[in-house]
Amino acid sequence: xxxxxxxxxxxxxxxxxxxxxxxxxxxxxxxxxxxxxxxxxxxxxxxxxxxxxxxxxxxxxxxxxxxxxxxxxxxxxxxxxxxxxxxxxxxxxxxxxxxxxxxxxxxxxxxxxxxxxxxxxxxxxxxxxxxxxxxxxxxxxxxxxxxxxxxxxxxxxxxxxxxxxxxxxxxxxxxxxxxxxxxxxxxxxxxxxxxxxxxxxxxxxxxxxxxxxxxxxxxxxxxxxxxxxxxxxxxxxxxxxxxxxxxxxxxxxxxxxxxxxxxxxxxxxxxxxxxxxxxxxxxxxxxxxxxxxxxxxxxxxxxxxxxxxxxxxxxxxxxxxxxxxxxxxxxxxxxxxxxxxxxxxxxxxxxxxxxxxxxxxxxxxxxxxxxxxxxxxxxxxxxxxxxxxxxxxxxxxxxxxxxxxxxxxxxxxxxxxxxxxxxxxxxxxxxxxxxxxxxxxxxxxxxxxxxxxxxxxxxxxxxxxxxxxxxxxxxxxxxxxxxxxxxxxxxxxxxxxxxxxxxxxxxxxxxxxxxxxxxxxxxxxxxxxxxxxxxxxxxxxxxxxxxxxxxxxxxxxxxxxxxxxxxxxxxxxxxxxxxxxxxxxxxxxxxxxxxxxxxxxxxxxxxxxxxxx
Ligand SMILES: Cc1cc2nc3c(=O)[nH]c(=O)nc-3n(C[C@H](O)[C@H](O)[C@H](O)COP(=O)(O)OP(=O)(O)OC[C@H]3O[C@@H](n4cnc5c(N)ncnc54)[C@H](O)[C@@H]3O)c2cc1C
Ligand SMILES: *[C@@H]1O[C@H](CO)[C@@H](O)[C@H](O)[C@H]1NC(C)=O
Ligand SMILES: *[C@@H]1O[C@H](CO)[C@@H](O)[C@H](O)[C@H]1NC(C)=O
Ligand SMILES: *[C@@H]1O[C@H](CO)[C@@H](O)[C@H](O)[C@H]1NC(C)=O
Ligand SMILES: *[C@@H]1O[C@H](CO)[C@@H](O)[C@H](O)[C@H]1NC(C)=O
Ligand SMILES: *[C@@H]1O[C@H](CO)[C@@H](O)[C@H](O)[C@H]1NC(C)=O
Ligand SMILES: *[C@@H]1O[C@H](CO)[C@@H](O)[C@H](O)[C@H]1NC(C)=O
Ligand SMILES: *[C@@H]1O[C@H](CO)[C@@H](O)[C@H](O)[C@H]1NC(C)=O
Ligand SMILES: *[C@@H]1O[C@H](CO)[C@@H](O)[C@H](O)[C@H]1NC(C)=O
Numbered sequence: 001x002x003x004x005x006x007x008x009x010x011x012x013x014x015x016x017x018x019x020x021x022x023x024x025x026x027x028x029x030x031x032x033x034x035x036x037x038x039x040x041x042x043x044x045x046x047x048x049x050x051x052x053x054x055x056x057x058x059x060x061x062x063x064x065x066x067x068x069x070x071x072x073x074x075x076x077x078x079x080x081x082x083x084x085x086x087x088x089x090x091x092x093x094x095x096x097x098x099x100x101x102x103x104x105x106x107x108x109x110x111x112x113x114x115x116x117x118x119x120x121x122x123x124x125x126x127x128x129x130x131x132x133x134x135x136x137x138x139x140x141x142x143x144x145x146x147x148x149x150x151x152x153x154x155x156x157x158x159x160x161x162x163x164x165x166x167x168x169x170x171x172x173x174x175x176x177x178x179x180x181x182x183x184x185x186x187x188x189x190x191x192x193x194x195x196x197x198x199x200x201x202x203x204x205x206x207x208x209x210x211x212x213x214x215x216x217x218x219x220x221x222x223x224x225x226x227x228x229x230x231x232x233x234x235x236x237x238x239x240x241x242x243x244x245x246x247x248x249x250x251x252x253x254x255x256x257x258x259x260x261x262x263x264x265x266x267x268x269x270x271x272x273x274x275x276x277x278x279x280x281x282x283x284x285x286x287x288x289x290x291x292x293x294x295x296x297x298x299x300x301x302x303x304x305x306x307x308x309x310x311x312x313x314x315x316x317x318x319x320x321x322x323x324x325x326x327x328x329x330x331x332x333x334x335x336x337x338x339x340x341x342x343x344x345x346x347x348x349x350x351x352x353x354x355x356x357x358x359x360x361x362x363x364x365x366x367x368x369x370x371x372x373x374x375x376x377x378x379x380x381x382x383x384x385x386x387x388x389x390x391x392x393x394x395x396x397x398x399x400x401x402x403x404x405x406x407x408x409x410x411x412x413x414x415x416x417x418x419x420x421x422x423x424x425x426x427x428x429x430x431x432x433x434x435x436x437x438x439x440x441x442x443x444x445x446x447x448x449x450x451x452x453x454x455x456x457x458x459x460x461x462x463x464x465x466x467x468x469x470x471x472x473x474x475x476x477x478x479x480x481x482x483x484x485x486x487x488x489x490x491x492x493x494x495x496x497x498x499x500x501x502x503x504x505x506x507x508x509x510x511x512x513x514x515x516x517x518x519x520x521x522x523x524x525x526x527x528x529x530x531x532x533x534x535x536x537x538x539x540x541x542x543x544x545x546x547x548x549x550x551x552x553x554x555x556x557x558x559x560x561x562x563x564x565x566x567x568x569x570x571x572x573x574x575x576x577x578x579x580x581x582x583x584x585x586x587x588x589x590x591x592x593x594x595x596x597x598x599x600x601x602x603x604x605x606x607x608x609x610x611x612x613x
Contacts, residue, residue: 021259022257030387030388033105035380044118047123058307061309069606071096072326073096074095076153079095083267095277097279099149102150109253109396110394114432117428121144129482136433137434141544145324146322150265158255158261159590160254161593162189163593175554176556177555179566185601196212212261218390222375225512226402233506245411251399251417255396263596283303284473286301287329288330295571295573296573319577324551326577327355327477327581330352335354337354337355350569350571352570354466359462360483360545361544362457364454366518366540371512371515375420376392376393399418400417401416413492414499418452462483463550466478493538518534521537524540550585551581580598
């Protein structure tokens with residue numbers, strides 16, 4: 001994930017639509033197109049609630065028909081399920097998506113920040129945090145999510161990393177999820193992957209699935225320096241999607257020939273016109289409907305174009321509404337913690353810990369490295385010209401990712417993304433990340449000579465929650481990732497920062513005059529970069545990493561989990577959750593790869609249940 005980005009959005013640009021980025025090399029056209037999007041994002045007012053989605057102009061409820069399967073949400077998980085289930089000609093499938101269609105703008109990976117701050121994002125914030133987000137307005141970080149066809153995969157940074165083998169061992173051994181060992185899930189990753197780079201171990205990768213994963217064509221300028229620096233401290237090149245994952249690599253991206261590959265482009269567009277698949281956009285699901293007989297879902301209620309609809313399901317309802325909204329829908333439907341539902345006067349259908357295990361990776365802003373080398377120094381117009389030649393920085397500014405293991409554990413615990421060439425528009429980063437005015441001046445050390453460092457913690461101990469503000473879907477959910485809530489996480493992050501600082505002692509870093517700096521805030525006194533100073537300062541710049549998981553955690557025990565190992569909500573025969581909210585704890589790696597795999601797995605569970613496998 002990469003945040004010091006330049007670029008774009010618009011809602012009136014369908015008029016400008018051309019077939020693809022690759023097919024149009026008119027630089028003037030793209031300069032105007034990108035600038036129009038940038039301006040639109042800068043002017044966008046983030047709505048404080050879902051009023052636009054729930055506005056009903058006609059009081060009558062419309063019957064949308066009956067389907068075998070209703071899937072809610074078209075992110076990586078939901079798109080795979082819709083595509084795989086509609087392979088069965090006898091089944092008819094409805095896919096409901098709250099967002100709109102994707103555009104050429106979304107094909108640009110570096111559009112991520114601008115898409116997040118537009119109608120393509122949900123505009124969520126965390127609740128006020130105590131130990132993190134202190135530099136953000138009201139101590140609330142952004143908690144971004146995609147509201148568009150393809151979900152997060154249409155507007156994220158495109159980084160492709162699977163969880164590590166040992167993560168899956170924990171899913172089985174710690175949480176009791178039979179069927180999810182690494183050996184059992186690997187074929188599902190291989191089924192959708194089309195790896196377009198030379199892997200270190202072919203046995204770990206798929207080469208003929210729909211989702212292309214490759215490197216950006218432009219060679220990272222920092223490779224040799226980083227290679228040398230990491231070698232000096234004992235790390236080497238690794239295929240972070242292979243068997244040996246501690247070390248560093250170029251950044252594998254869902255990307256081909258200057259264009260994003262998403263759940264929409266890889267899974268939905270190719271089957272869009274299947275006669276047994278109906279895809280309904282701008283359709284906001286507010287409730288799952290149940291029969292009087294407990295344990296049976298009969299359909300869903302949704303609002304589209306000012307009209308309330310009911311769609312009926314003959315076989316199953318599958319919630320793939322993503323890390324926050326699948327929990328929100330369950331709670332609105334009466335499936336959740338009894339106390340919480342009763343306090344909001346929502347009739348309880350099932351008492352389950354929905355929202356209770358919620359987690360996210362931790363990402364730290366404000367850390368960078370000054371050097372005496374000019375990496376990229378281009379005007380916007382020059383950057384667009386370079387983009388047409390498939391050159392950084394508009395393709396992606398990420399240079400390299402390092403996974404390190406400070407704690408001698410089997411799996412890496414931290415990730416460092418090194419970016420140079422962040423021609424980043426500071427004022428926009430502030431809107432994207434929600435920095436309060438007071439801290440804006442110090443929030444990015446952004447220049448042609450700086451290197452951006454984004455530091456993430458993969459396995460925080462802190463857990464938070466997702467709750468409802470009211471029983472009305474007009475309210476956004478209350479999202480509390482509890483970042484750095486546990487003292488152990490605070491100590492570990494400080495140790496990771498100190499480790500990065502010590503890299504300035506390597507001869508490789510010295511040769512470019514590298515000096516790590518961490519943005520100062522007036523509230524933290526004492527020696528800059530001392531342990532106490534770091535512990536104080538990190539609370540200002542730590543944020544959730546937008547890799548949220550676990551609100552509907554999968555497990556055997558209904559007291560502490562929401563779905564069983566076949567993704568059925570405990571106690572229900574035909575209601576599943578299939579998205580990143582079922583992941584029991586934040587994984588090593590990023591989350592979109594796991595989301596696609598969960599979709600493949602869910603589709604096969606369903607096919608198996610109905611004798612189609
Ligand atoms: C800014 C950003 C950058 C990221 N960068 C990376 C990265 O580089 N690499 C990586 O691996 N991961 C990244 N992620 C995370 C990744 O995108 C998500 O983990 C992934 O998209 C989750 O997939 P999902 O299918 O669980 O849900 P989502 O992708 O969130 O999809 C859920 C879908 O359901 C729809 N929906 C929600 N509620 C309703 C409703 N009530 N009715 C109808 N439809 C609804 C949503 O609009 C959305 O389309 C990033 C995320 C963000 C926000
Ligand atoms: C390139 O795009 C610009 C702006 O859209 C347009 O005015 C111009 O005619 C285009 N040039 C060509 C050769 O198509
Ligand atoms: C989230 O924070 C932004 C920036 O402070 C603000 O504009 C927006 O209204 C907030 N949204 C909610 C739901 O609190
Ligand atoms: C679906 O069919 C319509 C009408 O034939 C066509 O215009 C459209 O391009 C098709 N869409 C896709 C994604 O194939
Ligand atoms: C970047 O380019 C501008 C304009 O050419 C120049 O004034 C500036 O000194 C350059 N900065 C660096 C760090 O090279
Ligand atoms: C690091 O190791 C200590 C001691 O074994 C352990 O308590 C702690 O949980 C570990 N921290 C992380 C982040 O893995
Ligand atoms: C590296 O950073 C540490 C901590 O700030 C400092 O003590 C040391 O002098 C620095 N080393 C170099 C070579 O800059
Ligand atoms: C950067 O600084 C290092 C160490 O002082 C020096 O060896 C190197 O020549 C400098 N590089 C440039 C481009 O000035
Ligand atoms: C910004 O950083 C400087 C030191 O570089 C510090 O003196 C100042 O207090 C900081 N200002 C704010 C508002 O954080």
